[in-house]
Amino acid sequence: MDIFTAGRDFVRLEGRLVENRLLSVVFDGADPAGVVDALRGYQNADGGFGHGLEPDKRCPDSLGLDVETAFDILLAAGACDSVMIGRAVDWLASVATPDGAVALAAPVIENYPRASHMSEWTYEPSLNPTAGLVGRLHKLGVEHPWRSLAGSWCARQLELGLPTEAHSLHESLEFLEHAGDVDLERIRDWLPKVSYFRADAADPSYGVTPLQFAPTPDSPWAALFTTEQLEAHLDRLIADQQPDGGWAITWEPPGQAATLEYRGIVTVAALRTLKAYNRL
Template sequence: MKLTTEIFEKTSRWIKRNARPLESALWSYHFEDNNADGVIKCIQAFQNEDGGFGHGIEPDFWSPHSSPMASWAAGQILRDIEAKPELNVVRKLVNYLEYTYIEEKKLWPSVMPSNNAYPHAPWWHWSENIQENWSYNPSAELAALLLHWSLGGGSTNEKGWETIKNAVAYLMEEDEMDRHEINNFQQLIKLMSKQETEFNSRINCTLKHTAEKVNSLAYKAAGKKKADWGLGYTAMPLDFVEYPEEPLSMKFGNLIDDNLDFYIEQISNEGIWDISWSWGQFENEFQIARNHWKGILAVKRYKILHAFGRLNV
């Protein structure tokens, strides 16, 4: 089963009419002109003077203030377009990560008190000891991004390696994990693949063994029944796989094809997908966030469909 040219064109029109300029630029980058300039211009609108990101770049919390989590969302996009460390927006982000690092905890805070003053989903509400619920989401990935983009070495690099060492030790003790935190560790593995020798010399676990542990947790976390997919926060196999050549793709086997079929079956007449969660509060703002997420989901899922040869375009 492939997604038709007609549906692809409907999605393209919906994105350009209704999505944020950021997702529209990402759509153009991936499926039209491969030009990153438009994405960079859009993402800079979410960056503050301190180098961090806010302003609802992650649509489920609308605080304009910089936060590590919003900066993580920006970092994912910058990596997606293969942004270089010399780029101004990247250098400012690296500086922000340097000075917001909590030395005594060897991580970045996941939820900020400022969230509470603006529309947000309940899981982004700050309270005392909230960090215990988040562990290394997003710090595991932020540390890898810091190493990936750092030009200075020295103390900047050490912050990254300290966090990764602690994060991997934590990972190895876990029997199950939230899918978002698994995604953080998956991206850590991909980013560290270019620094595997140093990883193996610094961390009390090889990168290969770390990847095997992450894949094991991902396989366990994914729903194996198609009837459960698309319900709430139930994870699907394709929440953990981006390309067919990944080892985890082979481990999931036929479930990957089933999930690709599910994406195609569930697409609306407009060429998009709705989200499966709600805030239960700030209803007017949630409807705006919901629309933003539709654009994000469309770009993400089309990238996967393209990687697996499911676009008939």
């Protein structure tokens, strides 16, 4: 069985409705409205997203991380529901600091099952996810007063220096992509100093890889890496497909359902990346 068929069958068997609808849009040309409809069940009356859309916490309340996940799904589907997004950004504005910064999560998650890494550090407003949310709103073409306020805060933070952790750097690059001239050499020189950056394709540990920084060859961040680096990680991505057709994860979600949900997410992401690099 080929890579795509095996991955598709895994998502059909084990994945959520939203990943199945997204897979149909990306690979079968289905109507993106189906993805938007699937996301509606995760949007709360306050406009934010919750209900474990990002599966590492089983909390129904709206959280910044779930809003970011919703934006990622909309972008992957090529969908832009202005009402849905506008309500979500209004919620972000309602929970932001006076400067516009937001946090990944909130103490309310402690009332529900969650992965061990979802703890106090996720309650602090930071570039992760604020910069990523601002960058995604630029990609979605959605303007909002919060986007401008938070963008100014992100710019001030990044003037002080680049983040020293890979997830925060990834989020910052989402913002910098739309912030004018970017010093690629500065970022390239900084990468080896960043924790959780998985530069070596042979390294099986948890981390952010070059393919996550540059999931398509036309990404502005593909220039941070050599062709050999990207090809090595593409080879590793193919090799990491499991016998059941899905891709594994390298952390511990809060339960079996969350594990399968996250495997569906990373499987769709892997197939999208392989398609973008003409490796399917």
